[in-house]
């Protein structure tokens with residue numbers, strides 16, 4: 001099934017299902033893109049048409065497992081070490097050490113961690129601040145493939161493009177075609193598969209002083225962002241901070257968060273009820 005056409009009605013029901021279950025929004029202009037992503041997976045599962053594949057995803061008892069596989073074809077795992085670093089540097093160099101000094105064990109969650117570069121950057125910065133052992137670091141993503149790559153700890157040049165030389169020397173060992181990160185950092189993180197649409201799964205993680213949810217809300221519609229924002233806000237402790245990507249803004253959504261700027265980085269702080 002290559003160059004497959006996705007008719008308007010089939011696009012409408014398939015994209016609505018994907019948005020409902022995985023959060024990812026496809027507009028009419030993305031019709032060909034979605035067809036190209038769905039067709040190989042549908043063919044692999046033995047479906048001749050995307051309408052049949054839709055019925056399977058909607059009604060079959062194996063649909064949940066298939067959606068997990070389908071997510072792998074749809075998500076964009078692009079990330080790299082020290083991406084949008086100021087917010088991470090302030091978190092690890094200032095907010096977290098301050099909580100540790102107050103006698104709190106800070107809990108931090110990277111909510112769409114892809115292949116791990118973001119939580120591992122935080123782990124490096126916390127190690128440099130000598131508080132890594134004093135923090136609970138949780139990282140999650142919907143993609144099993146990305147999470148298993150994160151746990152392998154091997155990174156290629158694309159992920160390393162913004163890695164400062166001091167960090168390369170301190171936490172990485174060169175290997176053929178890339179670098180291996182120190183095992184201690186990977187082991188300092190609790191890795192989970194969490195779909196951000198699943199409020200119940202998020203609630204099982206407990207509450208957090210810092211939640212990072214960066215460069216994923218851009219793939220969601222406003223309705224979905226509001227839903228995810230409600231879950232993330234519930235997961236924040238009073239005064240806890242939510243950090244989104246530099247191109248993302250939460251100002252048009254309803255929440256008990258106030259936006260604060262520090263050193264050019266934006267934080268959304270949960271005000272005390």
Ligand SMILES: C[S@@+](CC[C@H](N)C(=O)[O-])C[C@H]1O[C@@H](n2cnc3c(N)ncnc32)[C@H](O)[C@@H]1O
Nearest residue numbers: 022023075077079112114142195196214215216
């Ligand atoms: C572009 S990456 C961002 C990675 C990292 N946060 C960063 O800023 O570099 C987006 C990630 O969001 C994940 N994602 C997409 N939809 C998701 C969902 N419904 N639940 C959890 N993660 C999701 C993708 O698997 C992908 O790894």
